[in-house]
Amino acid sequence: MQSEQGYYGQYGGSYIPEILYTSQQQIVEAFEDAKNDPSFLQELHKQWQQFSGRPTPLTHCENLSHYFGGAQIYLKREDLNHSGAHKMNNVIGQGLLVKRMGKTRVIAETGAGQHGIATALVAARLGLECTIYMGAKDIARQYPNVFWMKQLGATVISVSTGSQTLKDALDEALRDWSGSHQNSHYLIGTACGCAPFPEMVAYFQSVIGDEVKTQSQTQFKGLPNKLYACVGGGSNAIGLFNAFLDNDSVEMIGVEAAGKGTAIGEHSIRLSHNYGSKAIAQGFSSIFLQNESGQLQDTHSIAAGLDYVGVSPIIAHLAETGRVRMAYASDEEVLNACSLLLKKEGIIPALESSHALAAAFREAKQRPKDEHIVINLSGRGDKDIFNVAKAFQDDEFVPFIQDYADQFHKTNDVTSEV
Template identity: 65%
Template sequence: MKDQFFGRFGGSFIPEILYNSQQQLIDAYESAMSDAEFVGRLKSEWQHYSGRPTPLTFCNNLTQQIGGAQIYLKREDLNHSGAHKMNNVIGQGLLTQYMGKTRVIAETGAGQHGIATALISARLGLKCTIYMGATDIKRQYPNVFWMKQLGAEVIPVTTGSATLKDALDEAMRDWAANYDDTHYLIGTSCGCAPFPEMVAGFQSIIGEEVKEQSINQIGKHPDRIYACVGGGSNACGIFLPFVDSSSTELVGVEAGGRSDAPGDHAKRFNTDQARFGIAQGYATRFLQDSEGQLMPTHSISAGLDYVGVSPILADLEENGKVRMISANDDEVMTAFSQLMRNEGIIPALESAHAVAGGLREAKSMSPEQSIVINLSGRGDKDIFNVAKVMKDEPFSAFLNDFLLEAN
């Protein structure tokens, strides 16, 4: 695993100053995962702190409305902090202690990874610094508020597009300067080795649970599994345990954004604007201009507008193991409302992409077939964006009155 590649993707393209820290992390991860005491504590924290296993919920009303396949949701929104992110941060937080380090840094887009990192840092007594794009801070300030209350230092990143890509760049710089006592707790299955495999490994508890739950509840494994794809941690988590299954198709749903024009979406597949490249410590498919410069992205959801994608998913797609589709902003809002109104579940806007893709295709399937949609997070954090899109004037008036009273 020293310089792990997934086909032609992955690897380690890092400055020499990070080499020793990276090798230490690789060795520590391999050692920890073969240590029964570490694995036992990991499983205990997943259960008693985060609330695993999360349920597999049948959507009877949506199934009847769509009229095709039986629709199930894997409820990662019911994890502590409201997203799948807790699976990974518990693992890496414990690994930080295992290495004897006292500080973690992290990058975040939608804020869910940031708040999860702040939570586990408070629980384990670790110093915590979060890098977040200034644009994303405006979109997701409730999460920023709670990160600060938990004791984390939140640093706004104003360079570039001031989103997830730029936050990741700043976190890498911090790690290079402070690697002696600091672990970079990366939030998605990207970056140099061992991050892609490590994050995907911690997240694979999602798919392992679905394997058992689907047999118990459906009587077989699902015919298709859908997951939204930004960096790719929730998709890797639910897909990887099914990669060798001949009976389950794996479908990733990217951010189609406003249009197919450059800068209007975050699609790394099914577009001629993305191709093989090396950046941020690893090789994968990046959105790039004609000179190889990373391009701006857009998504209605702050967590899916990353310019690259997990090298694991890039390899699986290239080898026909995963099919990639996309959902545009309008489709996402429609799916968001459908799930709320029919099932009483409020999804994160990221997860609503998977819902949109799953509902679109479920209608052409038979009632004997079943799909599982990975509901990777809940929508509390998106209230401001959703209210703005839905033009909810009473909510805008409420915010104005609140600000006037506060001043």
């Protein structure tokens, strides 16, 4: 979906300090040139295929379809990308732009850690210095990803201000970019921020929907009836939806995090019940959760990647115009959907993606058996093992962690003595 001078209806734009204007214009020009450069597009598709593993399959969930007795359920398997999520699509594209612009360093923000690890992977491959900002709370619940970021050579900076989550990491990344823009590129992970980032991220992620369009024609001789994707910032949803925007017969459903309640700080619903309102923050205009004074509110989701206080201006516009229907899923529904996919199909989903699963499962049973729905499985669940084990109350997991920690310290003590 292309913007109109950086806007999607009333959302989008560019609200940045004057010091970043020159850098922003350089990105605009590089992106426009790259889109029309066959050699860039050839390298992009080469890296998608040879480094990330595209195309990802469209998997028919026969067991779940039979279990619900309704629509045929398919998963777009973005969990099978290198790094385990859709984030690689965008990071590879922006990484190649960084090299094209002659810059030597990338800055990123991350919540669930999937964008952080994808950025660190590509930075290592392309020989770029890498700094990643991550909220202290997110580091605590997604530490396996943090560990790998560090091993890949990235500097991970813990953000302990505010809610210590994604919005605060984004604030710190913007501050860094303001002081280092001459040699650094802010590699935004979702379709938010000042223009041209929403359009650029959507462009690189649109490979998801392009593949689904081809695969659905091959596998069930038509287009899907419904598409489901979780919505934090919104990049995986836009990536799936973009190819189908002109096909009115395809309904598109974005799923937000209902968390554990409706009180402030218990959820991350911005659009589903109009809890959010229009504001300008973090470089762009969109729908944000804010109080009467315009202060951004705290959020919650069991999935670290879905507790962002705002939403992509593209998603905000599509929801406002009715092209995308917004839904939600609670933490409890998410865990149930995660467990069901594990046991029925042998696939381990990320908690973010499990929001889309939950909403789709609710509705699939009510649909005819000859309908086809596609759920974007935007990431795999390896990173969520600690949160899932805690939520599922696995009695053996805590003693295992304690024993492993004891053995780890003993080994280190022996090594130190030697």
